[in-house]
Amino acid sequence: MNDSVSVNDALLLVGRLLLVVLFVGSGIEKLFHFKAGLAEVNAKRLPLPALALSATIALQLIAGACIAAGCYVEWAAIALAGFTLATAVVFYPYWSAPLAERAALKNGFLEHVSIIGGCLLLIGAGPGKLVL
Structure with missing residues (x-):
């Protein structure tokens, strides 16, 4: 069994760190x-706004830290993918x-879809060998 760190492991580490920059x-x-x-x-009339915001902060910081550290990566990525979709x-x-706002909103929506794609790739690939 080869325990050496590969280029793929280094890329997974960099990818994990880049993915969580936004969330953290x-x-x-x-x-x-x-x-x-x-x-x-x-403004979005979400129920229990202070609780929703507090939960958002906790999720972004905790799941982001988990992914960065390489622990519970799949669960953290699933949570962030679901949160990002919502x-x-x-x-x-x-x-x-309205038509005047549609392009900017569509771009933001598609950026979020792309982030979900990054989370799904991480779920499939796992954290690699460079973890805490």
């Missing part, structure tokens, strides 16, 4: 600017937007 950065931003995040959640549907409903 967003979680930190929401944590330090809770009131602004709450206004965003309230976020895309709630915050980027381009299909029902």
Whole structure:
């Protein structure tokens, strides 16, 4: 059995780190600017906005840290993929937007779909050998 680290393992580490930059950065931003995040959640009329925002922050930070560290990667990626899908549907409903807003919302929606693709690739590939 070969225990050496491969180029693929290094690529998986870099890919994991790049994938979570968005989630961890967003979680930190929401944590330090809770009131602004709450206004965003309230604008979408989500139930229990403070709880929803707190859960979002916790998920982004904890799942992001797990993926970065290489522990519980598949579960963290599943959670973030589901969260990202829900976020895309709630915050980027381009299909029902006025024509003037549709292109920007569609772009945001498709960016979220691409992030889901990254999560699915990570679920399939696993974390690689470079983990904590």
